[in-house]
Amino acid sequence: MSEPHVVGVDTGHTGALRDADHLLRAFAAELGPDAAVSGCTHHVRDGLRPHTALSFALPSERAARALWQRLTQDGPGGSEDAPGVAFGDERHGPGELAAGAALAAAERAARTGGRAVLYPGSGAVTGVLTVARLLEICSVERVAVLGSPEAASPETLLVTREHVRPEWREGRLVLVAMPAAGGTLVPFEVPDPTPCCADH
Structure with a gap:
């Protein structure tokens, strides 16, 4: 399944x-x-340097078009410090950035890549909850346990640390978790890495 309204x-x-x-x-x-x-x-590896691009999936073409227009209102080519923007076959902004925007939009539309920050139900994913409850209240579809071929048991407790960043993998929104104390799980991504680690 693809999502056409992606910027x-x-x-x-x-x-x-x-x-x-x-x-x-x-x-x-x-x-x-x-x-x-x-x-x-989205991690962009093409171009002069690795960097991070963003994608936004919106509920309608009208909403996506409104975002496109807001981001491209500085003219046809955009200024040198303008972001790259992509919507469908349309591109705007400096070439390398427009290509990065297109890559992010394509991954999200095809549900093959992207680290989800905002997603349906994300605001409710806090505290400690069972895997079953997580799957019930938000759009995460599977909890994968690092190093295990099996999905997490529905009864297992997940300590969210208020930082749950699932990823799109082969059409599904998957949270990667790792074992923690007392038989619980925690999301693989650390919520606030130390500056020395965050910059590498």
């Missing part, structure tokens, strides 16, 4: 993922509190 945005961000998360939330906030938007970060 890719690439600012050339090379900093920590937590900063990319803030950037993504800032873009999403501009759409207003009622916008049903899902947002992902």
Whole structure:
């Protein structure tokens, strides 16, 4: 299943993922509190340097077009410091950034890549809850346990640490978790890495 209403945005961000998360939330906030938007970060390896691009899946073509217009209102070519933006076959902004935006949008539309920051139910994923409850309250479809071919047991407790970043894999939103104390699980991604680790 593909999602056609996806806008890719690439600012050339090379900093920590937590900063990319803030950037993504800032873009999403501009759409207003009622916008049903899902947002992902994407690692771009093509071009001059590895960096992070963003994708936004919106509920309608009208909403996606509104975001496109807001991001491309500086003219046909965009200024040198404008982000790259992609929507369908349309591109805007500097060439390398427009290509990064297109890659992010394509991965998200095909559900083959992207680290989800905003997704349906993400605001409710807090505290400690069973895997079954996690799958019930948000759009995560599977909890994979690091190093195990089996999915996590529904009764297993997940300590969210208020930082749950599932990834799109082969059409499904999958959270990778690892074993923790007392037979619990924690998301593989650490919520607030130390600066020395975040920048590498």
